[in-house]
Amino acid sequence: MEEIYGDFAYYYDRLMRDVDYSMWADYVADIFDRHGCSPELVADLGCGTGSFCLEMAQRGYDMTGIDVSAEMLSVAKQKADSANAGILFLNQDMSSFELYGTMDAITCLMDSINYITYKNDLKRLFRLVHNYLNPGGIFVFDINSPYKFENALSSNVFCETSEDVSYIWQNSFDKRSGLCRFDLTFFVKEGKYYRRFDEIHYERSYGTDELGRMLQGAGLAVQGIYDAFAFKKPGPRSERIFFACAKQE
Secondary structure (H helix, E strand, O other): OOOOOOHHHHOHHHHOOOOOHHHHHHHHHHHHHHOOOOOOEEEEEOOOOOHHHHHHHHOOOEEEEEEOOHHHHHHHHHHHHHOOOOOEEEEOOHHHOOOOOOEEEEEEOOOHHHHOOOHHHHHHHHHHHHHHEEEEEEEEEEEEOHHHHHHHHOOOEEEEOOOOEEEEEEEEEEOOOOEEEEEEEEEEEEOOEEEEEEEEEEEEOOOHHHHHHHHHHOOEEEEEEEEOOOOOOOOOOOOEEEEEEEEOO
């Protein structure tokens, strides 16, 4: 994966302030319970600034966070140190990660799976998850649904303005290729002036059947597919979909 989240890393939490990480952690823990898994060691792929890892660590899980962005991990480490949370952070591409041992559970959240735009890279990630999961372990991830790409993201423009940070977020979705391009422009106040910086991000739309075939090929059995933060099947207009997968021996 191409490294992203450079300057953006230091404003990520500010712009993601509406995300309820406590709710995310509670929901993932409920998925563990629903599938009869009581993990101790948990790895989070694409951990970003570590907010989810911190929530899970506060619930007693032994967390390892993996992210390709050194800048994001720098923020995560500061937050973990401030909270006296013993979280191990690894600066690695999640599509080719390496761990020191096996895990009871692996997570990949906030549509991080969609950021893997090459299918062979995603297949490799799934094989690595299988390799590093303990018997009886669970793999939990979520995706932005095809419906969300085609209707909510599509070619829309989002923006936010404040006294010290403003941004413009413009999308461009190609249904044929399944790729969505996000052009982000930020204006950050530094003294009397504003500094502009730009980033380009990409996500790929994946269908549930396509992901199911990839997971099966990697030796991972899909045990549940859920509408976001519930335990019902996703509907045709579901925007975020969660998967719970088990390691096949």
